[in-house]
Amino acid sequence: MSHTSFILIVDDNPTNLSVLAQTLRSEGFAIRIAPDGVSALQQLEEVYSSVALILLDVQMPGIDGFETCRRLKANPQTHDIPVIFMTALADTESKVKGLSLGAVDYITKPFEGEEVLARIRIHLQMRELTKQLQKSSTLLEQRVTERTSALQSAQVQLVQQEKFATIGQLIAGVAHEINNPVGCIVNNVAPAHEYLNSLINIFHLYQKHYPDPAPEIEQALINEDIDFVLKDLAKLIESVQVSALRIKDISVTLRSFSRNDSTTKVLADIHEGIDSTLLILQHRLKASGKRPAIQVIKQYGDLPQIKCYPGLLNQVLMNLLANAIEALEEGMENQQEFIPQINIHTQVSNTSTPCITIQIADNGIGMSEQIKQRLFEPLFTTKPADKGTGLGLSIARQIIEDKHNGRLTCSSQLGRGTEFIISLPI
Template identity: 55%
Template sequence: MDNPNKPILLIVDDNPTNIKVLFNFLKESGFKVLVAKDGESALSKLQEISPDLVLLDVMMPGIDGFETCRRMKEDPKLKEIPVIFMTALSDTVDKVKGLSLGAVDYITKPFQQEEVLARINLHLKLRSLTLDLAQKNEKLENFNHELERQVEERTAELKRTQSQLVLGEKMSALGQLVAGVAHEINNPVNFIYGNLRYASEYTHGLLELVQKYQEKDPDPGEEIEELIEEIDLEFVNEDLPRLLNSMQIGAERIREIVLSLRNFSRVDEAEFKEADLHAGIDSTLMILHSKTKAKGDDPGIEIIRDYGKLPLVKCYPGQLNQVFMNLLVNAIDALEENRKSERKIEIITQKREKDIEIRITDNAGGIPPEVQDKLFNPFFTTKPVGKGTGLGLAIVHSIIVEKHGGTIECQSQVNDGTAFILRLPVDN
């Protein structure tokens, strides 16, 4: 039974005697031998089979051995097959010509069997080593490509993780700072707020007492009359209650701001717990009030709240506040760049069958479709260098999808606006 792994040799020669001698000798030496009687038939046969080595006669009818070799080396499928020329010529010029065409060796007629066998085995061994080296190089190249790909992935993951940690630390530091400021403001504000009621009562009593004195003694004397005129007692009677009322309203506003700051910081709410999402949105809007309010000729950005009736939601409240902050800041930035005459952000919430939906919509210029597919990719940003890290929406996606098991979707129409739809699971 023939060994299927026998090396295959192709003899190309027009001399029947040479073919017979080589065929029998090489077959007995353990090779599988094929024969072609001219260059054209050899090239045709080479399209069907791929021998391990070609023994090629130089002088043949039709195209000679040199032309046959040249065509082989021009064919990508054949160029790596080693060619040994067979010739009776001893001219060095012919040998140089053959080698320059890509042949690997020469054997001279009449054949010396031991020499022929030694040269064939040498070049088959070299071909085997070359193929083996090529395979190893290919594997090494593939390994390097895979290694480079893994390094790029790990580097991107590391950068993303580092950036998330840095941003998380910044948000934590901001939360600590906001909480500290809120705490420091809270005590004196409560003191002022609590005492304003008494101040208002005392003032009312004193003004009433002055009025009674005026009724009892309409002519208090020149000195008191001058003092009444100097302090404009009539105006004080009218304005002081309004002044105290304004102070009361201002103190209440400061208390609301402090409460919003404390709600936004959520320093004591790192665990998974029930929270009022509307309170988180409102506290975030309060933090951003200076960016949305009217200033001079700038009419500001209209904030439309269309809140549905929501249950308390189990979540990480501080992280969701970070989501609201990132989405609202992006909407505000887009509106500031767009500079429409009427700019607005609409926030709609609703309880659905199995989740809570929060929709934040702006009427800026919209986002092109080719950009929408990349919005949640880490480090992708359309903002100028130095204005955006490309991490805001990636972190929003991570918090909503990975931390809360929800979904986030972007719907945008160019020249119209953009909506980000958040959906958070909720127990019915």
């Protein structure tokens, strides 16, 4: 028994108290005394954590031992303290009643000192063993929880690496395949334009030196509206050139977005990453059927370049923006006059640790508090099985917090939209 703990004796008989007190003190036990159930309960309110065991008389004035025991076991602070009844009632019914109320044993009066000590020692040992088992069980549960969390984290990291590698290879492959035909178009547009100008010059010379063509040629020129054809052909070639250069820019954006630089941090422009992600998602932002176009409102602050893993950050931006689009699409199903918006705001936050913040907010359906609490749990998703794995936000948080020592938080109200905030140290 601990030096700070004691045995509480509850009995209204002074002789019994004296005998028990002397017996226990002679064996080195610390004790306290209560003359009835009420005073025992009052004492326990203050010192319950130090009580190792209670010796409780059954027949007492006021509330008897049975009622005292019932109240002890009903109180979460005292319910696990072992109670040994002391009584002259040797009938089976009384013993069954006491044990059913939670007592661990009975001592029959008159007392035998050795028997009392033996029973007390047994139950003190049993309580100590129980505490050790509970402690071991708690430690085991903690280790299981920690191991499970570590395994989940490792699984998420593997999925994230595999997913990003696959996406990166796919996008890089598409960009590479686009480059060849686009390069061919871009390189051939300029000479095609020169050839057209040469043909137009020659045609004009013919018109100058042969103003009276044969009737067949004159009719063909009228039928084909050759002046319009020559002007429009020049415009078509210019349009092809603009489109080819646009595709070339998209290819560069795709390669920038899919950068496989997850092993070394490099200086990068955050706004470039946001813009490239929006470009890739452009087809989902446009109007579709009855759905109006999604407005993207950008409020960019003056951000310095920061050392980061740009490819991984782009993956986070893609996930958050795609989620915002889905929330807006779902919100538009039930609202006729609804202007869907995504607000992107960036700034430098001059806190104790200077950082940049990226706020991505939508005016979609929002989410309940219950969903928000589980939002970053691995494998948690509110989407159908064929539309979501429940890993996107978990991976996003891991990229921001583990890879970049930043922070990813979310605020949302049901029916009023959602905002994600990324904080990255400068």
